[in-house]
Amino acid sequence: MEHQKPDFEVGIIGGGPGGASLAAYLAKAGVKCIVFERELFPRPHVGESLVPSSTRVFNDLGFLEQMESAKFPRKFGAVWTANEQARPYAAEWDGLGPDCHAEVRFEERAQPGVHKNYTYHVDRGKFDLMLLQHAHKLGATVCEGVRVSGVDFSSQQPSVRFNVGPKEMGINVRMVVDASGRQTMLGNQLKLKVKDPMFDQFAIHTWFGGFDRNSLAKSSEQGDYIYIHFLPISNTWVWQIPITDDITSIGVVTQKANFAGSKQDREKFFWSALETRPSLAAALRKSEQIGKFKEEGDYSYAMKQICGDRFMMVGDAGRFVDPIFSTGVSIALNSSRFAHKDILGALERNDFSRESFQNFEKTIGRGTKNWYDFINVYYRLNVLFTYFITDRRYRLDVLKLLQGDVYDEAQPEVLAKMRAMVSKVEQNPKHPWHGLLNDLTTHAFTPAASITDQMLADVAGMGERDDDLVAV
Numbered sequence: 001m002e003h004q005k006p007d008f009e010v011g012i013i014g015g016g017p018g019g020a021s022l023a024a025y026l027a028k029a030g031v032k033c034i035v036f037e038r039e040l041f042p043r044p045h046v047g048e049s050l051v052p053s054s055t056r057v058f059n060d061l062g063f064l065e066q067m068e069s070a071k072f073p074r075k076f077g078a079v080w081t082a083n084e085q086a087r088p089y090a091a092e093w094d095g096l097g098p099d100c101h102a103e104v105r106f107e108e109r110a111q112p113g114v115h116k117n118y119t120y121h122v123d124r125g126k127f128d129l130m131l132l133q134h135a136h137k138l139g140a141t142v143c144e145g146v147r148v149s150g151v152d153f154s155s156q157q158p159s160v161r162f163n164v165g166p167k168e169m170g171i172n173v174r175m176v177v178d179a180s181g182r183q184t185m186l187g188n189q190l191k192l193k194v195k196d197p198m199f200d201q202f203a204i205h206t207w208f209g210g211f212d213r214n215s216l217a218k219s220s221e222q223g224d225y226i227y228i229h230f231l232p233i234s235n236t237w238v239w240q241i242p243i244t245d246d247i248t249s250i251g252v253v254t255q256k257a258n259f260a261g262s263k264q265d266r267e268k269f270f271w272s273a274l275e276t277r278p279s280l281a282a283a284l285r286k287s288e289q290i291g292k293f294k295e296e297g298d299y300s301y302a303m304k305q306i307c308g309d310r311f312m313m314v315g316d317a318g319r320f321v322d323p324i325f326s327t328g329v330s331i332a333l334n335s336s337r338f339a340h341k342d343i344l345g346a347l348e349r350n351d352f353s354r355e356s357f358q359n360f361e362k363t364i365g366r367g368t369k370n371w372y373d374f375i376n377v378y379y380r381l382n383v384l385f386t387y388f389i390t391d392r393r394y395r396l397d398v399l400k401l402l403q404g405d406v407y408d409e410a411q412p413e414v415l416a417k418m419r420a421m422v423s424k425v426e427q428n429p430k431h432p433w434h435g436l437l438n439d440l441t442t443h444a445f446t447p448a449a450s451i452t453d454q455m456l457a458d459v460a461g462m463g464e465r466d467d468d469l470v471a472v
């Protein structure tokens with residue numbers, strides 16, 4: 001009943017970066033909140049490389065010092081590599097240059113509110129535990145080993161349901177936040193989930209000890225960057241992420257169809273994909289595999305809405321497209337940064353209707369759409385990304401996206417330009433890049449080509465280089 005005092009103000013499902021950071025924000029503001037986490041932490045998790053916009057959240061939560069003391073490898077930048085022989089077109093067109101190497105350092109662009117020129121790579125077992133413990137220290141109640149089975153919205157106060165042994169129990173709250181990650185607890189229950197039938201990426205990954213991270217580096221300073229190695233297999237790439245001085249996470253991301261079509265087991269697929277970059281494979285063969293291969297698949301989806309009366313979704317619980325730009329943890333953390341403000345307002349007004357969460361919905365909608373468009377363009381035409389990152393006129397605008405600053409503009413100019421170029425390449429069969437167009441586009445939430453007449457009109461006259469590109 002409405003006038004009954006709830007057990008907690010806010011119930012949070014999931015204690016990963018999204019749930020833990022939201023709990024920390026709310027507890028810090030004096031809100032009585034509870035986190036239900038089905039696992040006992042530490043537990044392993046994919047998603048080990050952060051982007052610098054995470055630092056704003058660490059600052060807000062007084063967590064930066066702990067990040068420093070944990071001695072996570074510092075991430076100063078990113079490198080993209082490709083195999084020259086695999087490119088049936090002139091190297092000067094794609095921005096990777098003749099030696100197939102593109103790189104950025106975060107310090108090239110000053111980022112408001114982020115006073116460090118690096119971010120971190122993290123062992124997620126350790127990082128997630130630290131953040132959840134931090135939320136607890138700030139005053140959040142944390143229940144580990146408790147799997148939420150559903151939320152009963154039938155009365156004014158939602159009841160978060162879970163089992164203790166055979167007994168089903170409920171905790172009453174004023175509102176619920178789903179932070180259950182790709183389990184999408186609430187999205188499933190409320191039937192809000194839309195899966196992307198085209199963008200069915202698949203990843204296989206594990207850790208290696210003693211891998212020489214400089215094997216494809218141009219300078220020893222770049223050993224601790226994230227590396228994205230393009231493979232000459234359609235829509236396939238490898239991540240190289242430092243975890244400790246000795247341990248490196250390596251993962252192959254491909255389309256599920258490539259994996260299924262190969263009829264090999266997953267380990268063989270991993271190695272045969274790696275062998276397409278012989279020097280990378282040779283360096284990896286010299287190192288020692290730690291632990292079993294893990295796979296993640298079929299992970300692209302969105303929700304018809306990410307908030308409603310008495311509920312919100314943060315992080316992966318609300319949307320997931322693809323990890324190519326190492327964005328997931330940052331999106332989860334920043335969703336909490338925006339969500340907690342609307343929650344504080346709702347508590348103050350005692351109004352938990354969807355309208356109360358409008359700012360959150362708009363801001364996150366804008367940010368994830370920008371990521372989505374960026375990823376879409378990237379997969380449609382890989383070379384365009386490296387071309388833009390190496391062209392000084394666009395470099396800082398691309399870097400801004402790579403730093404995780406995607407929330408302030410509805411239509412970043414650089415994305416509009418990229419889309420317009422893709423369109424031109426699509427329309428000109430003689431363009432040197434035309435044969436490189438991939439058929440992988442993310443269809444579920446925007447029209448396949450993502451190019452409208454309005455977008456083209458918007459970018460008309462924004463630079464001569466577009467015309468250069470189509471002149472063969």
Ligand SMILES: Cc1cc2nc3c(=O)[nH]c(=O)nc-3n(C[C@H](O)[C@H](O)[C@H](O)COP(=O)(O)OP(=O)(O)OC[C@H]3O[C@@H](n4cnc5c(N)ncnc54)[C@H](O)[C@@H]3O)c2cc1C
Pocket residue numbers: 013014015016017018019036037038039045046047048049050051146147148149179180181182183185203296299314315316317323325326327328329330332
């Ligand atoms: C192949 C791949 C590579 C990636 N690489 C990167 C990367 O390099 N960098 C990056 O930033 N991101 C990366 N990501 C994304 C990243 O993993 C996620 O975006 C990030 O973990 C999201 O955090 P979250 O808190 O929303 O969800 P999660 O971290 O998944 O946390 C959700 C938590 O909820 C708990 N839970 C689930 N269901 C219930 C329930 N019913 N009751 C109670 N608890 C529940 C889970 O146990 C889990 O601890 C990658 C993802 C994939 C698939």
